[in-house]
Amino acid sequence: MPLLQISEPGKSAAPHQHNLAAGIDLGTTNSLVASIRSGIAETFPDIEGHHLLPSIVHYSEMAITKVRDDEIIVGNAAKSFANQDPLNTIASVKRLLGRGLKDIKTLGTRLPYEFVENEGQGMPMIRTVAGLKSPVQVSADILKVLKKRAEKTLGGELTGVVITVPAYFDDAQRQATKDAATLADLNVLRLLNEPTAAAVAYGLDKGASGIHAIYDLGGGTFDISILRLHHGVFEVMATAGDSALGxxxxxxxxxxxxxxxxxxxxxxxxxxxxxxxxxxxxxxxxxxxxxxxxxxxxxxxxxxxxxxxxxxxxxxxIDPLIQKTISPCRRALRDARLTVADINEVVMVGGTTRMPRVREKVGDFFQRPPHIDIDPDKVVAIGAAIQADILAGNKPDDDMLLLDVIPLSLGIETMGGLVEKIIPRNTTIPVAKTQEFTTFKDGQTAMAIHVVQGEREIVLDCRSLARFELRGIPPMVAASARIRVTFQVDADGLLSVSATEETTGVHSEITVKPSYGLQDTDIERMLRDSLEHVQKDVATRTLREQQVEADRVINALRAALKADGHHLLKHHEFLEISAALDELLRVKEGNHVQAIKRAIEHLDEITQSYAQRRMDTAIHHAMTGHRIDEFTQEN
Amino acid sequence: MNYFEVFDLPVSFDIDTDTIAERYRDLQRVVHPDKYVNAPDRERRLAMEKATQVNEAFQTLKNPLSRGLYLLQLQGIETHDNHTAMDSEFLMQQMEYREELVEIKQLSHPFDALNAFLNRIEREQKQLNDTLSQQFAQNDYQSAHDNLRKCQFLIRLHEEALSLEEELNNGEL
The missing domain is CATH 3.90.640.10 (ATPase, substrate binding domain, subdomain 4)
Structure with missing residues (x-):
């Protein structure tokens, strides 16, 4: 039953500002950008009419002295350098994203690049004439071209993007993708799993319902997702795959x-x-x-x-390779507690599903011919564009909801190098789990926690995500300290960890920076470097960012006050909030970054309980069968 | 608020899976972080917390074993105990099942036997759920607790059988 949104007569939502948003499919072989124009989702071509941007980046000597974007060649033009200058022409960089040198060597890939181990961190760098390049930087260079293409086509700056990742990407690979977007100066609204994106493009197009299997075989990754479609809700029941097969x-x-x-x-x-x-x-x-x-x-x-x-x-x-995709299909069915007979439709995604042999084998397994009616190269970008449009707030009445899962179990190392699973694979996100630990020795004051991802029982067979130490545990007898560690996976599938020692309240918060990722400081530095090179004023940029944030807060609050401010706030609360809102409106026009920041924080502080009340009321209404939602969602 | 209250359902072992799934979707439509992408930070965090709680509640109630254990916890019964004084008849039966699984693995055509084995385990699970439903209805928590332990055994056995199936399938390249 869809929730209806009805605005008060004469007070219909302010003429809606259209936020420019795009969906990006950052692929192993090709990348695409798509957006919604006049209600239609479409991928954008370059000037020559090519929609697919080959994910190939060529670095030339020109780029040593002045690293400017136009001296980095991306796409078809870079392709021609692939044979004549392979060391400086990076293809299929997605296979390297979020991986360590050891992983890359075990990919079974003879890559024609020179890798350099980055000191201090595990992330491999590629030696090019333009200097050492990390896979994150190379990916960012591809994203920049797509960003430019979208902004030129749409005629304005993008407010946000949805970037797709293979469903089977682990935390490190997801984080690396997000880092690449940050480097390319993109605001990521959401990381979306590729098969889910395809289901959106396909499902919305057909108004489909029932259980769908999305078989996604791309250039370098394989995913299978089993989804239940139900009145605009896309619920991922299970996902499996191989992030190094394509x-x-x-x-x-x-x-x-x-x-x-x-x-x-x-x-x-x-x-x-x-x-x-x-x-x-x-x-x-x-x-x-x-x-x-x-x-x-x-x-x-x-x-x-x-x-x-x-x-x-x-x-x-090739049959052995195709066969390697069938066992994940079985595992996904098993995890979803389904059999082949329960599947209503099979949808093919990814360029490699163009091969008749792949279609034949997949059809044999699922005992039905797979759907191939949407261009398998474009369907992911189109799905991402649809979600980007909704997330950017352009369709406040839309009822679509994506419920995705974590693809690989998260665990921690315990005694003897064994893994204790904390969050099992295929748990719906966002999810949080808390685990209690204790000390092993008398007087122990620190504890090392090693977070891993994977299905195996031995730490060495899983992927190491992060190691951190909880210090300052007061000396106690062994086994008497109580340390609660909370693992939170957000809607992007990214992990953060926090720990508290219960008896003393020692707290530590850790954003999991994957072992093979960039540090936040690296990203900041690179971003600053690239901005300096394009001679944009950093200060202007910071001010602009604060103003955008201020606008966001103002718009959200105004919409909220109009919808339910009089019901949910006492008179004096309403006046206090209005005054703080006026103050923010006033300082926003100036150029004092700190003043804007303070005004936002103040407003945030005094609306805390209001936000809580609004959420509770919305939940109450959802549960008590009120089908008219008079509490307009923020956009 | 307990997990049943989250979905406005009475506290009971018997739940209507369609109803809870529908209420789960209705709630996520309201609290999911996707609905708050452009909201201020605090509301985004709030949405993530709520959506996390709703997921946790749904996961717990959806599955009979975790639902049963949760019902015991609501009664203040410690469910993390390692006390496993299972009745010996049940334990004998479990050992026999495991031996059977080893034998199936060695058969030259194991699939039919494995399938029959899985069906038998699934039937037992179904019977156990029916028993649990009665015991919870009669507030017989002690017996329910014993049966939930048996449930855990059966689930583990079922998983092992499925892993064997996967192993056999993958060996058949």
């Missing part, structure tokens, strides 16, 4: 097969590998429509090698 791997097995056939040594040069991967990709595409694909390669020794890849050979090579 079309790239198919290209790689073909390239390896060619190497065997053509007797190319395993230590071939970077550019030769790059070229082989291109040949492999072309062969893969050819085999979608043809029975054989011709192979033609110029070897380093000058000899021209010719060969052929047949359908049956091709299937023999």
């Amino acid at each position: 079309g790239d791997d198919i290209d790689r097995v073909i390239a390896q097969w060619i190497m065997q056939q053509a007797h190319i040594a395993n230590d071939a040069e970077h550019h030769q590998i790059r070229e082989l991967l291109d040949v492999a990709r072309t062969a893969k595409e050819t085999l979608s429509t043809q029975n054989t694909a011709p192979l033609n390669i110029k070897l380093d020794n000058g000899i021209q090698w010719q060969g052929e890849l047949t359908h049956s050979q091709f299937h023999e090579l």
Whole structure:
């Protein structure tokens, strides 16, 4: 039953300001940006009409002295450098995002880059002629191009974006994605899981209901999500996947097969590998429509090698990879407590699902032909654009709600290197769990907590997210201290941890900075550097940010007061809040950053109990069957 | 506010899963952080707290085992005890089940046997839930507690059987 929103006669919500918002699909192979224009969600092309921006970044020597955005080449133009200058041309950077050097080496990938271990932190850096680049920076360079494209098309500055991530991304990979957005100067409204985004694009389009399986095989990641669609609510029941499996791997097995056939040594040069991967990709595409694909390669020794890849050979090579996607499908069904027979629809997402063999195998498993009617390359960006439009407040009456889950269990290390699970996978977010710990030795004053993510029982087999220490525990007899540790996962799927020692109240708050991520200070520095290079005034920017925040507070409060201020506030409270609101309106026009900040904080302080009352009233109304929601939501 | 009150439901082991799911969705439509993306920080935090509570309440009540344990906690009964004085008949039965699972693994065509095994466990779980429903209705918390422990055993066994199924499936590449 949808909630109706009815405004008071004659007081209809102020003519709605349209906030420019976009959805971004930051893909392994290609990236896209989409937005809603005149009620229609569409992806935006570049000047040449290409909607897909190849996720390839080329750094040139020009970029050493002055790192300006226009000296970093992204997309199709960068693609041409891939073979001639592979070390400075970064492709498929998404596979490196939020990962450590060790992870990258075990990806089974022979990457044609030179990695440098970053001192002090585990994050690997890529050596380019323009200096060391982290995967976060490379991703930010792709995002900047999409931002520019969207702002040019929409004719204004974006207020916020929704960026999609593979559902199976762990905390470190999500945090790295968000960091890249911050570096690209984007306001992230939400990180959205790719299959959920696809379900939104697909479900809203068809007004679908029932249980959907979204099979998303992209360039470098695989996700399967099982969702229940019910009157605009998209409830993720389970998700599973492999964040290092995709079309790239198919290209790689073909390239390896060619190497065997053509007797190319395993230590071939970077550019030769790059070229082989291109040949492999072309062969893969050819085999979608043809029975054989011709192979033609110029070897380093000058000899021209010719060969052929047949359908049956091709299937023999790729079937094991496709099969690797089936066991996550089984696991997701099992976690959702469903069987294949319960699935109403199967939707295909991601460029790699264009391959007829993938469709065939997936159809066999789910015992029904999968849907392929929305362009599998664009569907994720379109879903993200729809959610961005709603989150930006452009559709206050919209009833859509996405209930997503945490893809991998969160746990902590206990004695003997074992993992104690705190939050099991497929728990709906936001979620918080509190666990109590105690000291092991007499007089112990500190405790190390190691947070891991994964399904295995041994710490070494899971992903290390963060280590932190709780200090200042008063010396006590072993096992008498009571330390409560709370793990909170927010709606973006990001973790924060706080700990309190109960008997003394020692409290520590930790934002989990993943072992392979950037520190906040790094991001600030990089942001400052990049701003200085484009010669924007940092002070002007800070003022502008405070004014935007002030506007947000003012608009939200005005809407609230109009809706229920007279019901929920006593006369003197109403007057006090109005006075503080007037004060904020006054200082906002000036250029005193601190004054604006203080006025916002003051207003925030005195409206605390009002906000609580409004929330409680809204909950009460939702529960007592009031279908008319006179408490307009903030936008 | 206890978890039943969150959904305006009477405190009982028997709940209507459709009703609770619908009320859960209605509540999330009001408190979910997505509805507060542009609200001031404090309201955003408040929304996250509320949405977290609603999720926690729903998770707990949705599943019969956690619902049963929660009902005991509401009665002030300690449920984290390690006291496992289970009746020996039940324990014997559990050992037999486990042996059976090991035997199934060694069969050359294990899937039919495994499926039958899973069906049997699921039937037992269903019976146990019916018993629990009666015991909670009669406020017989002691017996309910014993049966909830049995429930935990069965759930673990069921999970092991499913893992075996996954293992066998994956071995069949």
